[in-house]
Amino acid sequence: MRRPLKKTALASILFAGALLAVAVTVEAQQPTRIPRIGYLHSGSAPTPPDSLKAFRQGLRDLGYIEGKNILIEYRFAEYKPERIPELAAELVGLKVDVIVTSQTPSVQAIQKVSSSIPIVFGVLSFPVENGIIESFARPGRNATGLTVLSEELNGKRLELLKEVTPSISRIGVFSNLDNPTQPLEWRAVQAAAQGLGVKLYSLGVRSLSDFEDVFRAALTERLQGLINLPEALINTNFKRIAEFAAKHKLPAIYSDASAMNVGGLMFYGPNSADLWRRAAIYVDKILKGAKPADLPVERPTKFELVINVKAAKQIGLTIPPTVLARADRVIR
Numbered sequence: 065m066r067r068p069l070k071k072t073a074l075a076s077i078l079f080a081g082a083l084l085a086v087a088v089t090v091e092a093q094q095p096t097r098i099p100r101i102g103y104l105h106s107g108s109a110p111t112p113p114d115s116l117k118a119f120r121q122g123l124r125d126l127g128y129i130e131g132k133n134i135l136i137e138y139r140f141a142e143y144k145p146e147r148i149p150e151l152a153a154e155l156v157g158l159k160v161d162v163i164v165t166s167q168t169p170s171v172q173a174i175q176k177v178s179s180s181i182p183i184v185f186g187v188l189s190f191p192v193e194n195g196i197i198e199s200f201a202r203p204g205r206n207a208t209g210l211t212v213l214s215e216e217l218n219g220k221r222l223e224l225l226k227e228v229t230p231s232i233s234r235i236g237v238f239s240n241l242d243n244p245t246q247p248l249e250w251r252a253v254q255a256a257a258q259g260l261g262v263k264l265y266s267l268g269v270r271s272l273s274d275f276e277d278v279f280r281a282a283l284t285e286r287l288q289g290l291i292n293l294p295e296a297l298i299n300t301n302f303k304r305i306a307e308f309a310a311k312h313k314l315p316a317i318y319s320d321a322s323a324m325n326v327g328g329l330m331f332y333g334p335n336s337a338d339l340w341r342r343a344a345i346y347v348d349k350i351l352k353g354a355k356p357a358d359l360p361v362e363r364p365t366k367f368e369l370v371i372n373v374k375a376a377k378q379i380g381l382t383i384p385p386t387v388l389a390r391a392d393r394v395i396r
Contacts, residue, residue: 122344219256334364
């Protein structure tokens with residue numbers, strides 16, 4: 065036969081129960097912490113670039129809704145490379161959960177101020193050579209993401225330019241002289257040029273104001289065609305380059321599909337939207353506990369050849385049927 069509880073014991077139990085109920089209520093009322101992503105871009109943001117649109121879509125596909133269950137802190141350097149270290153430090157100071165970026169200077173600036181905050185790069189060339197990761201299979205540091213095969217791609221672009229204009233021998237190469245990856249890109253494209261019997265001329269810029277100077281240099285050197293090394297400053301000026309090429313009847317091939325939206329003649333390369341959607345997958349894995357050091361760097365899996373027949377007609381160029389037949393998309 066159970067003895068009745070003493071009043072003091074009963075009071076203690078009731079008090080403990082009340083405390084537990086209050087604790088559960090308070091815990092339930094605590095707001096859930098929303099993960100924060102830092103997004104660092106070397107360009108400007110009057111409108112989101114295509115890469116950002118694709119990245120956001122990738123997040124939505126994974127169930128992330130900006131402002132609801134994820135926050136994004138945006139920083140844009142406005143094509144002023146001296147601002148990148150400052151913006152990188154700002155994002156690190158905010159203690160974001162992961163920083164998403166591209167371009168070697170941006171990744172290096174983040175790594176200089178933090179060896180622990182995870183970094184996901186959407187598109188990057190030569191990450192091993194630049195000391196950003198230890199290897200593709202095991203990055204080993206706080207950065208991982210997607211890389212492009214610059215050696216093969218630069219060579220393929222030159223081959224295509226030579227195929228549509230067999231007599232071409234003098235080609236101008238747009239590059240950003242302040243990007244430490246560009247010399248590596250330049251060596252890769254030079255090696256390809258030697259095998260094709262063409263001579264390359266550097267059209268290097270450091271700022272928006274340099275383009276008019278290199279346009280004049282292209283005319284002085286009597287260049288017969290144009291290509292560009294992958295770089296944000298160059299990509300953002302594709303419209304100016306395409307207009308210059310059309311005016312002076314110069315065939316040009318570009319490293320980013322965005323050039324085809326502003327009158328570019330040809331594009332060959334990886335599907336950048338696919339790369340940035342895949343970058344969102346890296347972010348998702350990191351937010352769920354994965355370490356960037358253990359996430360292998362991936363290469364592109366989708367490549368495209370796009371040809372603008374309308375632009376070809378403007379410069380009096382007939383695209384060979386064999387090249388048109390290989391195109392994934394033809395703009396007429």
